[in-house]
Structure formats: C-alpha cells, structure tokens
Amino acid sequence: MHLAKTHDVIVLTHERFRNDIEPALNNFPGPRPRFVFHETRLLRRVPFNSITALPKYIIWQLSVLPTAIRLIGEARYDVIMHLTMGTFRYPSWLGFLGVPFVFGPAGGGERAPMRFFHGLPVRERLVEFARTALIVSGKFDPLLWIAHSRARLIFARTEQTRQALPFFLRNRVVIRQEIGSDPTADKREPAARLPEEPLRLVMGARLLGWKGVHIAIETMAVLRTRGVCATLDVFGQGHLQEWLTGKLRGLGLDDCVRLRGYVPFEEMQQHMRSAHCFLFPSLHDSGGTVVLEAFGNGLPVVCLDLGGPKDFVTRESGRVVGTAGRGIGEVARALADEIEDLNRDDALRRKLAAGALARGRELSWVNQMDGAMRLINGVLDTSTGSDVVEMER
Known part of the structure; x- marks a missing residue:
C-alpha cells in the first residue's frame, strides 16, 4: 500500500487470498496496487495446511510463470521483487524473465546451538538436526545457485542467512527485515x-x-x-x-x-x-x-x-x-x-x-519501505515512480 503511493505496483499472489484482500482494498483510501490472483488447477482441490503448504508453494512458483510472462508482455516493468516464502532455501524463477530481479527479504539460515534443545522431547531435537542439515545443504544446491544468481540484489533478514548462501552470492546481499510496525x-x-x-x-x-x-x-x-x-x-x-x-x-x-x-x-x-x-x-x-x-x-x-x-x-x-x-x-x-x-x-x-x-x-512501515526502495534504486539505477511487480503472500 505504501509503495503504491509513488509506484505502479502489481501484486501477483495466490487465489486463496482473494476474499481477504479485495474487501480490505475497498476500505483503503488513496492509490492501491493492482492484485492479480493465480491458482494452479492441479492443486485447486488440495486443502492448504502445514503438510501441503510447501509442495503447493513450489508447484505454484512454477505454474505462475506464464501469468508473469503475460503481465510483462502488457507493460514495461523496471523490477520484479520476490518476497515469499521468505526462506532462502526455496528459490524463485522470476529472475529468468528479462526484468531486473530482487530476491527477499529471506531468512531461514538462523541456527541455535543444540545445547538449547537439551531436555526437550526427542522429536524436537531430531527436527533441529534435520533443519540444520537443510541449511548447510543450501550452499551446495545447484538449483539454488542458478536461481539466486539471477538476482541483482538479495535481501537477507539476518547475517546468519547471508552466511548460509553460497560464497559467490554474498557480495550482493544486504541485511534487511521485511516487517514494519504499526504507525499508530x-x-x-x-x-x-x-x-x-x-x-x-x-x-x-x-x-x-x-x-x-x-x-x-x-x-x-x-x-x-x-x-x-x-x-x-x-x-x-x-x-x-x-x-x-x-x-x-x-x-x-x-x-x-x-x-x-x-x-x-x-x-x-x-x-x-x-x-x-x-x-x-x-x-x-x-x-x-x-x-x-x-x-x-x-x-x-x-x-x-x-x-x-x-x-x-x-x-x-x-x-x-x-x-x-x-x-x-x-x-x-x-x-x-x-x-x-x-x-x-x-x-x-x-x-x-x-x-x-x-x-x-x-521501524514503521514507511521507514522500512523507503529504506528498501533506496537500496533497490541504488543497485538497479531505477527512478522514482518505476513499475514494480511484487510477489506477496
């Protein structure tokens, strides 16, 4: 909403959020983003829950490419931002569409010493071992290398996430959080x-x-x-x-x-x-x-x-x-x-x-977004008022 005051913004998101977003837009004064809703027919009837969320997300990221290509064919865009799922281990393929690409803010590289899980049920400790292995494997995942290498700028939420990325990507990483506080x-x-x-x-x-x-x-x-x-x-x-x-x-x-x-x-x-x-x-x-x-x-x-x-x-x-x-x-x-x-x-x-x-x-939304856009404009050399395609939850 804040970006839409000074930019032309299209948000490409999942169909399941339509009933939440459209009523909220009706109550929002001033310039608004344009929302484009997409759902893959393959998974339309599959319920969304903690088990199906990740596979649905991965398939959605692939199935959304034709929609993104259609949008790019309709107008000129200066930058594509991919915001979610917000984890560095799940890459986006939007960097291959011929438009400057920004990935993040992403987290998921944060780890805590295993001693802090001492005394917890075995299941919790096993989950942490598995999660640590996934984080480490990210440095050697060729698909992640290829997708992230298309980004001109990567926002990481923490230094630990920056360090979890392959070494040759770290010079394009800026530490930036993706959240802002209530302006009231x-x-x-x-x-x-x-x-x-x-x-x-x-x-x-x-x-x-x-x-x-x-x-x-x-x-x-x-x-x-x-x-x-x-x-x-x-x-x-x-x-x-x-x-x-x-x-x-x-x-x-x-x-x-x-x-x-x-x-x-x-x-x-x-x-x-x-x-x-x-x-x-x-x-x-x-x-x-x-x-x-x-x-x-x-x-x-x-x-x-x-x-x-x-x-x-x-x-x-x-x-x-x-x-x-x-x-x-x-x-x-x-x-x-x-x-x-x-x-x-x-x-x-x-x-x-x-x-x-x-x-x-x-840490208000206004300050957070203005700071992020200054970084993006600095790296991409785009001007105020540029068009933005924004991937959102």
Missing part, C-alpha cells in the same frame, strides 16, 4: 504498575521447541527462587502444550505461568497493553513481528542474541541477553537478571517503555 504506535501508553503489583510478563509464541518457551519457564523458576513477584502469560498453541504443562507442574509454577492458547489478534493486543514486559527467548526467529507489536504497545522486550529480534531491540527499548558459551540454566539466570532489574526499578521500566514506543516509530 505513538498513540498508545504503556501500562502503569501499582506498588506491590506483580510484574506482568507476556510472551507470544507457538508452543514449539525452537520458540524457547522451555527457557522462559526456567527463567520464571529462577525468579521464584529469588523471591521476585512476577507472572507470565504465554499466548500460542502447538504440539508441546502437554509437555510444557507437565514441566510447569513439576516446577510448581502453574500458579504464575499460564499457557493461554491461541487468541485473536486484537485480544492479544489488549493483553500486551496491560503487561509490563515482553519476554521472547526464541532460538532462531528470522524476524520477529511480535517484537514490533510489543514495541507498539509500550513493552520493553527481553530477548536472546539469536536470530532477528536482537537487531530490533536496543538498550533504550529492552535488553538482549548473550548466549555464547552458556547453557539453558545460565541463559535463564541472565534473563532473570534483566527482569529482576525491571521489577526493582520501575523508573527504568518506564524509561524502556518509552524507548519501545520510539523504537516502534523508527
């Missing part, structure tokens, strides 16, 4: 805290091993042994629900840590507005949309120096805990140290809350 963030006030009131922590994450909920629970156990009065609400669902519930019971934390399950977006925002701090010990998130949502609600963020969230959080908006040479217990104690500081010093918490709101404004 500056209208929200952080939650106040009454004397003797528990420090209310909130976490939004699926209940999967790599999301670090088990580390958050260990952190709460440390806080309890130190006598810190704090509660944690975890919003999200996943197959570790039962395992995490048992862990809470075993540690005697089920009175202060609540697994709240899935809640709609607006309800999640309300919970954030009444909390005092956002805890996010995720192990390899490429981005961190929920971190920007926390900023928009005036929540200081405490996270790990793994993945993308560390690039959002500054000393003025939260705390980033180092993981080098540390195990789960040491990281949990370090997270507890930062939370204990916020519990003890409410002036510090309020200062970081104000910094979180300011950081959210810095």
